[in-house]
Amino acid sequence: MSLTLQDVEKIAHLARLELTRAEKAQYLEQLSAILDYADMLNELDLEGIEPTAHAIAQQNIMRDDVVMPSLPLDDVLFNAPQQAQNQFLIQSVLDE
Amino acid sequence: MDYLSLTEARDALRRGETSSTALTQAMLDRIVALDNDLQSYLTITDELALEQAAAADQRRANGEDGPLLGIPVAIKDIISVQGVPNTAGSKILEGFIPPYDAFVVQKLKEAGAVILGKTNTDEFAMGSSTENSAYVTTRNPWDLERVPGGSSGGSATAVSAQMAFAALGTDTGGSVRQPASLCGIVGLRPTYGRISRWGVVAFASSLDQVSMFGRTVADCTALFQATAGYDPRDSTSLDVPVPDFAAGLTGDIRGLRVGVPAEYFIEGIDQEVETAVRAAIAKLQELGAKIRPISLPHTRYALPVYYLIAPAEASANLARYDGVRYGPRLPGADMIDTVKKTRALFGPEVKRRIMLGTYVLSAGYYDEYYGRALKVRTLIKQDFLNAFEQVDVIACPTSPTTAFKIGERADDPLNMYLADIFTLSVNLSASCGLSVPCGFDSKGLPIGLQLIGNTLQEATILNAAYAYEQATGWHRQVPTLTVQD
Numbered sequence: 001m002s003l004t005l006q007d008v009e010k011i012a013h014l015a016r017l018e019l020t021r022a023e024k025a026q027y028l029e030q031l032s033a034i035l036d037y038a039d040m041l042n043e044l045d046l047e048g049i050e051p052t053a054h055a056i057a058q059q060n061i062m063r064d065d066v067v068m069p070s071l072p073l074d075d076v077l078f079n080a081p082q083q084a085q086n087q088f089l090i091q092s093v094l095d096e
Numbered sequence: 097m098d099y100l101s102l103t104e105a106r107d108a109l110r111r112g113e114t115s116s117t118a119l120t121q122a123m124l125d126r127i128v129a130l131d132n133d134l135q136s137y138l139t140i141t142d143e144l145a146l147e148q149a150a151a152a153d154q155r156r157a158n159g160e161d162g163p164l165l166g167i168p169v170a171i172k173d174i175i176s177v178q179g180v181p182n183t184a185g186s187k188i189l190e191g192f193i194p195p196y197d198a199f200v201v202q203k204l205k206e207a208g209a210v211i212l213g214k215t216n217t218d219e220f221a222m223g224s225s226t227e228n229s230a231y232v233t234t235r236n237p238w239d240l241e242r243v244p245g246g247s248s249g250g251s252a253t254a255v256s257a258q259m260a261f262a263a264l265g266t267d268t269g270g271s272v273r274q275p276a277s278l279c280g281i282v283g284l285r286p287t288y289g290r291i292s293r294w295g296v297v298a299f300a301s302s303l304d305q306v307s308m309f310g311r312t313v314a315d316c317t318a319l320f321q322a323t324a325g326y327d328p329r330d331s332t333s334l335d336v337p338v339p340d341f342a343a344g345l346t347g348d349i350r351g352l353r354v355g356v357p358a359e360y361f362i363e364g365i366d367q368e369v370e371t372a373v374r375a376a377i378a379k380l381q382e383l384g385a386k387i388r389p390i391s392l393p394h395t396r397y398a399l400p401v402y403y404l405i406a407p408a409e410a411s412a413n414l415a416r417y418d419g420v421r422y423g424p425r426l427p428g429a430d431m432i433d434t435v436k437k438t439r440a441l442f443g444p445e446v447k448r449r450i451m452l453g454t455y456v457l458s459a460g461y462y463d464e465y466y467g468r469a470l471k472v473r474t475l476i477k478q479d480f481l482n483a484f485e486q487v488d489v490i491a492c493p494t495s496p497t498t499a500f501k502i503g504e505r506a507d508d509p510l511n512m513y514l515a516d517i518f519t520l521s522v523n524l525s526a527s528c529g530l531s532v533p534c535g536f537d538s539k540g541l542p543i544g545l546q547l548i549g550n551t552l553q554e555a556t557i558l559n560a561a562y563a564y565e566q567a568t569g570w571h572r573q574v575p576t577l578t579v580q581d
Contacts, residue, residue: 015454018436038400051470055288061331075195079422
């Protein structure tokens with residue numbers, strides 16, 4: 001078992017997920033099994049092997065720095081759960 | 097349905113035998129009659145479809161023509177169509193209406209295709225059976241007790257059951273090829289970057305690719321041709337020429353070098369699948385291809401590499417679902433609590449992958465898991481580059497088994513992940529791949545032959561599949577479905 005319940009709780013907090021007790025127990029078991037399976041990669045000697053982040057690497061894709069039309073404000077705010085004064089409305093983040 | 101394939105329907109439109117409005121209405125009627133049982137569509141855009149059909153008929157009356165003009169198609173519910181709900185199969189996007197069209201949808205609209213609706217998917221395309229949808233369970237048209245594969249299972253079932261002439265999906269680890277195999281149709285996963293991902297809900301950005309289904313190779317090719325091309329809004333989109341793929345379907349594969357990788361015929365593969373795929377390879381030889389054994393030595397590492405990289409990318413991509421700009425919001429004591437409660441709307445598989453991805457990217461574990469997976473990805477990619485120095489096409493099974501029963505693997509994530517064992521490597525490398533029907537098992541369930549090509553060599557695998565299809569005719573077999581009155 002490569003994970004502990006404390007690990008699962010810490011990961012859930014980092015991922016901003018509220019989990020039930022049953023979910024925590026289930027993920028502890030399942031994530032451990034998946035990570036144990038991934039230990040197979042330790043068989044390989046990876047000395048000097050470069051990592052591949054993309055199938056086809058492209059670098060420094062530039063576009064012309066010109067003003068383009070953007071979505072109308074109404075369209076942008078249409079899907080917001082709460083809005084006010086043409087902005088997304090959320091709870092206060094900083095204490096008074 | 098009067099016309100078996102997109103190509104037949106297009107020819108009928110050209111001859112003036114039918115209209116787009118008539119084809120579209122027939123498809124909508126068939127969806128009403130069948131989809132209660134099959135559950136392939138999440139949204140049916142009947143009004144939009146009939147408007148588009150009328151517009152296509154007008155364009156044709158004005159002398160226009162085109163391979164997709166007036167053809168009814170389906171779109172996976174992870175690709176944005178302006179003004180139509182886009183759920184990605186998730187409760188966290190319930191009620192979300194995209195304010196713009198995805199690049200591929202823009203292209204389909206320009207080509208005059210008719211959009212019938214949005215099809216079911218595993219939540220955020222994470223799954224191999226479409227059972228992870230938060231909404232409905234899609235059925236396999238060949239056996240309603242079985243899964244259609246996934247994650248693009250809704251699109252696969254729709255095309256297989258003739259409730260669309262072709263359909264778009266996405267393929268991050270096999271999500272179009274595997275359901276194509278399980279539903280007895282053609283599924284193409286083009287090279288990464290061949291088609292813009294703009295307007296497609298992101299799962300794993302280095303692996304995601306818009307992909308397509310058709311009953312025949314030519315049908316699939318028509319949809320591919322219409323959607324391929326450079327888009328400056330997706331910085332991974334490739335600015336390369338797009339060949340005339342339809343013109344490349346000659347059916348002549350004499351001298352084609354076909355490699356058969358030993359690592360894809362392993363223990364655990366269904367015996368009937370192996371027999372059918374080997375027979376298909378023999379047929380390619382009969383058609384003039386040169387068969388040779390090859391090795392892709394790092395094949396067995398593809399599964400763990402994929403299940404470290406894809407969740408890592410997913411955990412970053414899905415951080416945006418915080419209940420601020422779209423989707424529902426479940427209020428908590430403070431903002432962080434609100435975000436946590438809202439994100440509890442993700443389903444079990446998505447949460448599992450976010451957790452896994454967060455862990456392998458976290459301080460202290462990054463090198464051990466994620467960093468190591470990226471290096472092994474290099475070895476897998478190199479395997480393919482080496483193989484493509486010796487052969488033009490790699491032939492192997494698409495899926496180790498035929499369609500499995502609904503619920504059979506739902507509680508065992510690792511066992512479910514094995515469904516993609518033969519498709520993942522294409523996404524990890526710079527290859528393209530397709531699945532073409534190559535027979536049935538003793539239960540009458542379809543089997544798929546996978547053909548893999550080198551970077552941007554879609555024309556090569558499409559022509560090989562076309563030659564095989566024309567020589568065998570599996571595409572003419574359709575599932576027997578009882579239409580309810």
